[in-house]
Amino acid sequence: MRTITLTYPHTFSGEKLPETAAAIGFFDGIHKGHQKVINTAVTQARQSNSESAVITFHPDPSSVLKNDGQQVQYITPLAEKQQILQELGVDRLYIITFDKTLASLDPQAFIDHFIIQLNIKHLAAGFDFSYGHKGKGNAGTLEDHSRGAFDVTIIEQVTSDEQKISSTRIRELLQSGNLEEANRLLGRTLSVRGTVKKGDERGRSIGFPTANLDISSDALLPKVGVYAVKVVWQNNIYEGMANLGYNPTFTADRNEPIVEVNIFDYNKDLYGEELVLEWHHYVRDEVKFDTREELIEQMEKDETAIRHFFYHER
Ligand SMILES: Cc1cc2nc3c(=O)[nH]c(=O)nc-3n(C[C@H](O)[C@H](O)[C@H](O)COP(=O)(O)O)c2cc1C
Ligand SMILES: Nc1ncnc2c1ncn2[C@@H]1O[C@H](COP(=O)(O)OP(=O)(O)O)[C@@H](O)[C@H]1O
Incomplete structure (x- = not known):
């Protein structure tokens, strides 16, 4: 084209x-x-x-x-x-x-x-x-x-x-957390592209490295929360879990939400790479945990739930 x-x-x-x-x-x-x-x-x-x-x-x-x-x-x-x-x-x-x-x-x-x-x-x-x-x-x-x-x-x-079916209706659905309905009206899965940048390098220490994405500021993102996602990178598709939010457990002063994704069964460097993230399913709201152990426990549950979700989608 x-x-x-x-x-x-x-x-x-x-x-x-x-x-x-x-x-x-x-x-x-x-x-x-x-x-x-x-x-x-x-x-x-x-x-x-x-x-x-x-x-x-x-x-x-x-x-x-x-x-x-x-x-x-x-x-x-x-x-x-x-x-x-x-x-x-x-x-x-x-x-x-x-x-x-x-x-x-x-x-x-x-x-x-x-x-x-x-x-x-x-x-x-x-x-x-x-x-x-x-x-x-x-x-x-x-x-x-x-x-x-x-x-x-x-x-x-x-x-x-x-x-x-209108763009306005889809925007409203995305903002209210109704991702699946928005995807139905889109006739495809909502996606966003971003380049992997450095984060706080905490992910790997809690057992869940997350690729933090630099996303163009004119992209409409869905509601804050945890999502089942697919990552398209170099013609391969990976499953994973993403958080769109402020990391309130660790940070108090973020004004803009960030998008980060933990890719399942993957452990290589992705810094500087361009990924496309497809938003498949809204899982839960972001929570401020009292301890990092509680967050880790919750992320383990998220992983199980999201692996289940994709298993049943196949
Ligand atoms: C699936 C998933 C769920 C998450 N849920 C929360 C959450 O509920 N609350 C929170 O403060 N951070 C949450 N996070 C963000 C983690 O705090 C973040 O990944 C971690 O601090 C690593 O940050 P870094 O990539 O900047 O090193 C979540 C991350 C993922 C991947
Ligand atoms: N399974 C994975 N999912 C996402 N990123 C991964 C994964 N395995 C390795 N990485 C790499 O590790 C980085 C994330 O590690 P992390 O400790 O969270 O650092 P940062 O805070 O810089 O994101 C990613 O940017 C990527 O380069």
Whole structure:
């Protein structure tokens, strides 16, 4: 997959680009609803012997428009988004830089510049997609704004329990500790990538070395607690247990939670390595223990419970 970042105005011209079937949207999380829009474009491209593309925006349009200076947290930060789109068979990823200038473009100008000029012949979008100044362009206006240069497929809402699957709903589930339900709506397992950094070097002394992960600050993490996880590293998958929290047994002054993972049946150095952590099951809340012995006893129980969990999942 090729990734192309576009700002307004860009200088690409249609004649030099292949005919393309594209899906357009912000797609945070690439949940089941998003997957349907993207798969429509991929299928359309295969049938018409053209290239497939995803056209997305960065940073999050609503955060740019709100302008409240708050750091946005993404269910899928850019690196995760790229990885998943690649796995979905997308040939090209266009990332449109979302800023005030882009937001002020008239809807027809947006379509002319970012769809027609990119040689898009089929466009798939979700029923609630909007574009152009104040979101005046929407699913109902695409046909008109296409000037007959491309076909449009609008994907109706995908539901679960009669409710729309949405990034907002998934965020709420993750924040309230409802990981499994979030994973169901995602249609895959929530994951995060991070580089292994040094911690307090206490893990090995209590019998559970933990790889502490340096994670991009724009990644949305689930609720604090202990989790059954899988670690993907160099094309291998390992099972393990992770703690997302503040280590209150040993530290009192941490402001940000850390993510650390003890990989089962593993004992090699991982410092500096990039791992992908998949969040499979929420086990318990983090606890402040009075002694390290109590923590160790609890971690032994966590290990037994999590090994059981994976055994039954197989
Ligand atoms: C599965 C698991 C559960 C944990 N549970 C707790 C906990 O409930 N309370 C706590 O203070 N620390 C907990 N920890 C964090 C340990 O305190 C931490 O791994 C240990 O201090 C090692 O830190 P280090 O990697 O910085 O050396 C847990 C860690 C793991 C891997
Ligand atoms: N089973 C394992 N799970 C996680 N890390 C391991 C494991 N075995 C060895 N390691 C290595 O040991 C380090 C963790 O040891 P630890 O004493 O907790 O140090 P730190 O506090 O620096 O994380 C990891 O970063 C990794 O390089």
